Amino acid sequence: MINVTTADAVGLLELDRPDRRNALDVAQCRRIVDAVGGLLDGGVRAIVVTGSGSSFCSGADFGEVYTEGFRDALHAALRAVVEAPVPVVAAVNGPAIGAGTQLAIACDLRIATPDAVFGVPTARIGLAVDPWTVRRLARLGGGGTARAILLACDRIGAELAHARGLVDRLGDRADALSWAAELATLAPLTLRYNKLALDRADLADDDPALLTAFEDCWTSDDRREGQQARLEKRNPIFHGR
Structure with missing residues (x-):
């Protein structure tokens, strides 16, 4: 499920699968595409993406990650976020692992709580992320950060991610909404x-x-x-x- 609300020209997209720590499956990825499209059709000037509870997104749902349609659904969700013509802010309120990190870096800006953590442990399970993810991660956090996350399967906490540029600000959902409201006033x-x-x-x-x-x-x-x-x-x- 995804909760969608709008206030002050800012759309809030909240992943809400508490039983799966907001993991992404095919249906959830399709909901992201629909939610972003709906918010844009409604005239929002900025979007905040976050997760319910204590997790931003724990990654891909392992019940579906190996199925035929998952990669296409995930990539469509990421494209919807990247290609949105308005600023998109990720309010990372906890672990953002695997597909969660991909969703966070698909956003234009990231704000994170102290317990946020980023990681892409595909080398531990024999999977791979697409080249866009590898390059985006390196552009945002630097080559050292990307190598640590992708080659060593390191998990990067909020403060280190902030120091390295992967996170733009430290704060919570309220801070993200306030920031997005400021962005919504720009040209x-x-x-x-x-x-x-x-x-x-x-x-x-x-x-x-x-x-x-x-x-x-x-x-x-x-x-x-x-x-x-x-x-x-x-x-x-x-x-x-």
């Missing part, structure tokens, strides 16, 4: 362009999609609103157009 077109440039390192500087997103910022009503608000010494009100 949507600029955030969309920044996400595209950050996440799609494969795009050339003159890629049409990148150039279009860039020009959309400079020709937008929001750009004019930002200029006017600065002249009037007030906070701008952006509408994403």
Whole structure:
């Protein structure tokens, strides 16, 4: 089950499988896709992803991880989070293991409680994560962190993850929602362009999609609103157009 709520233009997506410590199965992965799509259709300007209870996500449900459709379902869920055109914040409230770490790093930003822990112990069970996960982990936490997690199967706690850049802030769900509410006031077109440039390192500087997103910022009503608000010494009100 997934609980979805919205307040102040922020959508909250809460994994809720307490009996499985919020492990992901095919159905749960599909619910993530639907939940993200529903929140975007509802006009949210930021999303927080978290888990119920004391676990963010304990990983893949071992009752399904070896089934034929699990990988496709998981990758679809991760893509839905990565490709959301609004900032997505992971509120990591406990263990984020395996697919849990994948879900956390699919988000744009991570905030973690002191008992949060990250790990991808695939080498202990003979499985493998996709190349995107390996590269994303290295870009966020650095090569040393990625090697420790993937080659040594180390588990990285919140403070060390924060020190190495894998976690952006230390805090709880309330802190994540407050942060997301701040993000929701920023210029949507600029955030969309920044996400595209950050996440799609494969795009050339003159890629049409990148150039279009860039020009959309400079020709937008929001750009004019930002200029006017600065002249009037007030906070701008952006509408994403």
